[in-house]
Amino acid sequence: MSTIGSKLQEVKRRLQAACAEAGRSAEILTLAPPPAAPGAPPTLTLLAVSKTFGAEAVREAHAAGQQAFGENYVQEALAKIEALADLRGGPLPVQWHLIGPLQSNKTRPVAEAFDWVHSVDRLKVAQRLAEQRPAHLPPLQLCLQVNISGEDSKSGVPPAELPALAAAVAALPRQRVQLRGLMAIPEPAATPQAQRAPHRALRELLAGLNAGGLALDTLSTGMSADLEAAVLEGSTVVRVGTAIFGRR
Numbered sequence: 001m002s003t004i005g006s007k008l009q010e011v012k013r014r015l016q017a018a019c020a021e022a023g024r025s026a027e028i029l030t031l032a033p034p035p036a037a038p039g040a041p042p043t044l045t046l047l048a049v050s051k052t053f054g055a056e057a058v059r060e061a062h063a064a065g066q067q068a069f070g071e072n073y074v075q076e077a078l079a080k081i082e083a084l085a086d087l088r089g090g091p092l093p094v095q096w097h098l099i100g101p102l103q104s105n106k107t108r109p110v111a112e113a114f115d116w117v118h119s120v121d122r123l124k125v126a127q128r129l130a131e132q133r134p135a136h137l138p139p140l141q142l143c144l145q146v147n148i149s150g151e152d153s154k155s156g157v158p159p160a161e162l163p164a165l166a167a168a169v170a171a172l173p174r175q176r177v178q179l180r181g182l183m184a185i186p187e188p189a190a191t192p193q194a195q196r197a198p199h200r201a202l203r204e205l206l207a208g209l210n211a212g213g214l215a216l217d218t219l220s221t222g223m224s225a226d227l228e229a230a231v232l233e234g235s236t237v238v239r240v241g242t243a244i245f246g247r248r
């Protein structure tokens with residue numbers, strides 16, 4: 001098996017061990033699912049973060065069964081999406097997720113080419129994505145990025161401003177954009193116990209929004225170094241780069 005294929009297997013083993021510890025289903029999805037029915041148990045999707053790696057690395061991961069890919073930089077991603085257009089309509093379709101910062105003047109190609117955007121942190125960006133999403137495509141799936149560790153430099157909406165932003169984004173036309181949940185990039189923590197706190201805080205924010213009347217099912221949190229902590233706290237999408245593709 002290729003190196004990328006064997007690393008993917010190793011990441012799945014780590015995820016399954018964490019699922020067993022958490023008492024969750026051991027099924028690891030390779031494609032993020034459509035909205036869950038209310039009350040359904042959480043699913044777990046492995047998003048392979050291919051930023052800085054070329055189209056051939058993505059092809060190799062895809063050959064090993066991976067379908068959902070995360071990208072940070074819009075221009076780099078568009079070139080890869082174009083180079084891999086043949087995989088879109090194949091028997092194992094690929095799904096493209098934007099996980100990096102998005103400026104409001106760059107939304108059009110994102111609305112046209114991606115399936116998910118995890119990094120929405122302003123209403124204006126969501127409004128433009130809704131206006132620019134082509135009518136023939138399924139609704140773009142959105143997460144709101146939350147500045148969970150309160151770092152000045154990080155993007156993301158501050159928790160105090162989240163309820164208003166979530167309500168406004170959820171009210172956009174649902175044929176164009178669908179708000180699915182929350183995303184966070186916690187600051188690194190030294191111990192497994194300390195790693196869990198920000199993922200737990202994100203889960204509690206999601207629960208609060210749902211108690212307020214929304215129906216959100218997605219917690220996009222956990223990366224190579226803290227995916228176990230994220231799964232133990234209810235993550236439904238882990239975004240894993242280094243552990244699959246190697247060091248950047």
Ligand SMILES: *Cc1c(COP(=O)(O)O)cnc(C)c1O
Pocket residue numbers: 049051072099100185223224225239240241242243
């Ligand atoms: C790069 C990146 C990841 C993947 O991080 P690794 O530590 O390489 O697994 C996940 N999420 C975001 C937003 C990233 O920018």
